[in-house]
Every structure is written in C-alpha cells, then in structure tokens.
Amino acid sequence: MGRAPLMLIAIASYFAFFGSFLYLVGWVGGFEFMPTSVDKGLGAGTATAVIINLGLIALFGIQHSVMARQGFKQAWTRIIPAPIERSVYLLATVAVLVLLFLFWHPVEGNLWSVENEAARMVIWGLFWIGWGVLFISTWLLNHFELFGLQQAWYHMRGQEIPPMKMRTPLFYKAVRHPLYTGFFIAFWATPDMTYSHLLAAVGFTIYIVIGIHYEEKDLLSAFGDEYAEYRRRVGSFIPGLGKKA
Numbered sequence: 489m490g491r492a493p494l495m496l497i498a499i500a501s502y503f504a505f506f507g508s509f510l511y512l513v514g515w516v517g518g519f520e521f522m523p524t525s526v527d528k529g530l531g532a533g534t535a536t537a538v539i540i541n542l543g544l545i546a547l548f549g550i551q552h553s554v555m556a557r558q559g560f561k562q563a564w565t566r567i568i569p570a571p572i573e574r575s576v577y578l579l580a581t582v583a584v585l586v587l588l589f590l591f592w593h594p595v596e597g598n599l600w601s602v603e604n605e606a607a608r609m610v611i612w613g614l615f616w617i618g619w620g621v622l623f624i625s626t627w628l629l630n631h632f633e634l635f636g637l638q639q640a641w642y643h644m645r646g647q648e649i650p651p652m653k654m655r656t657p658l659f660y661k662a663v664r665h666p667l668y669t670g671f672f673i674a675f676w677a678t679p680d681m682t683y684s685h686l687l688a689a690v691g692f693t694i695y696i697v698i699g700i701h702y703e704e705k706d707l708l709s710a711f712g713d714e715y716a717e718y719r720r721r722v723g724s725f726i727p728g729l730g731k732k733a
C-alpha cells in the first residue's frame with residue numbers, strides 16, 4: 489500500500505479513537521444526553537447483566553493487552569504494514585469500546601449517593617481532573633506516537649520510524665503510571681455510585697492492575713536497567729507506593 493493511504497488510515501484511526509474516547513468520558517459520567525452510559529443500556533436480570541458486562545470488560549482487556557505485546561506485534565506486522573500497526577490497534581480498541589457502549593446491561597441498585605451539593609461538585613471536579621491527568625499524560629509520553637500518527641508520518645516522509653524512548657517528565661516523576669491513575673480517579677470519583685458503575689470501576693481496575701504487570705515486563709525488556717532503577721525509585725499509581733525492589 490502507498491505511503492499516503494497509510495497516513496490517511498492513521499489519521500482516520502486517530503479521530504475514530506478520539507471520538508470513542510470522548511464517548512467513554514460521557515459514558516462513565518452517565519450524563520443525561522448520552523444515548524447509552526454505564527447506567528443506561530439494555531435490560532436483563534442481575535446475574536445475566538453481570539456476566540455480560542464482565543465479558544465486555546474482559547474483551548477490552550484481552551484486546552488491549554494481547555495486541556500491545558511485543559511478540560504479538562512482531563507476528564502481526566508480517567500481515568499488516570508496521571507504520572499503521574498502532575493505528576490498527578486503535579481501531580480494534582474502538583471496536584471493543586463500541587461493543588461495550590452498545591451491549592452494556594445496567595445493574596439495579598445504588599452503593600452511595602452524595603446529597604450535599606458542595607460535595608457533589610468536589611467529586612465532579614475530581615472526575616474531570618482524572619480525565620485531565622490521563623489526557624495530559626498522553627502528551628507527556630508522546631501523544632502522536634501513542635496514537636499512531638508519528639509512525640505513519642515518518643513513513644510517509646520516507647524516514648525511519650524512531651524507536652520508542654523512555655520518558656519520565658512531570659507526573660512520571662511522581663508515579664510510573666499517571667495515565668492509569670487518571671483512569672482510576674475518573675472511574676471511582678462519582679457522586680452516585682450505582683452497582684453498574686461499581687461493576688465497571690472494579691472491572692477496569694482489575695484489568696489495569698493485570699495489564700500493568702505485562703506492560704512493565706515489556707518496558708523492562710525495552711529499557712533494561714534504566715526502567716528497573718525507575719521502578720525502585722518511583723511508585724506505581726500513588727506517589728511512594730508500589731516501588732519494586
């Protein structure tokens with residue numbers, strides 16, 4: 489395939505992913521105007537709903553973890569062009585997110601509901617801070633590389649795609665996984681914790697904790713001692729906690 493079509497695929501994937509990310513923010517927030525959300529979707533009995541929902545989260549986890557591993561990438565790039573490997577990964581993520589948005593089955597009931605208006609505002613503030621931390625973290629790492637545009641751009645210009653560099657600016661000096669810290673805050677900071685929301689928060693938290701194990705394995709093999717030393721010095725999600733000897 490020509491260089492320009494690959495660039496177009498990368499741009500289309502970027503915007504498709506960005507759209508699904510914005511939908512995810514509204515989906516987790518459970519805003520009225522959303523066609524579906526963590527609290528608005530198809531109906532089913534509790535047991536069926538829980539099984540389907542956990543299946544949807546597992547699907548997201550499997551797609552995300554398997555396709556991000558080095559071994560998979562090496563095999564996969566014999567089939568698809570390497571410059572759009574990340575873009576195809578993003579398209580697969582969009583597909584599993586769309587399944588989540590369409591087939592999530594809300595579960596009845598409420599764990600907590602904060603009545604006090606000021607407290608509700610503080611919690612909503614935290615929700616937005618979480619998404620903000622996540623978004624800023626993508627720029628701290630390398631936004632365009634993370635979302636596949638840089639690879640296709642270099643390829644289009646006939647230049648070699650630069651290897652991934654280890655980065656530890658700003659938030660990364662305090663924790664190794666600020667993007668996931670942002671994700672946790674965004675999922676857990678809600679003034680109305682319905683059982684549906686709780687299921688999503690617990691499910692995605694478990695997935696991230698498992699996913700990090702594999703992500704760090706890859707980071708250790710890519711960056712060696714530099715990353716090992718970083719793990720000894722810097723906590724995982726919460727500053728000072730989860731350092732690895």
Ligand SMILES: C[S@@+](CC[C@H](N)C(=O)[O-])C[C@H]1O[C@@H](n2cnc3c(N)ncnc32)[C@H](O)[C@@H]1O
Pocket residue numbers: 625629652653654655656660664665666667668669703706707
């Ligand atoms: C979705 S990002 C999440 C990054 C990180 N786990 C976080 O929560 O901020 C996953 C990608 O970031 C890369 N990555 C993670 N930490 C990195 C670092 N310190 N420097 C460069 N790349 C990193 C991983 O290799 C992976 O491709």
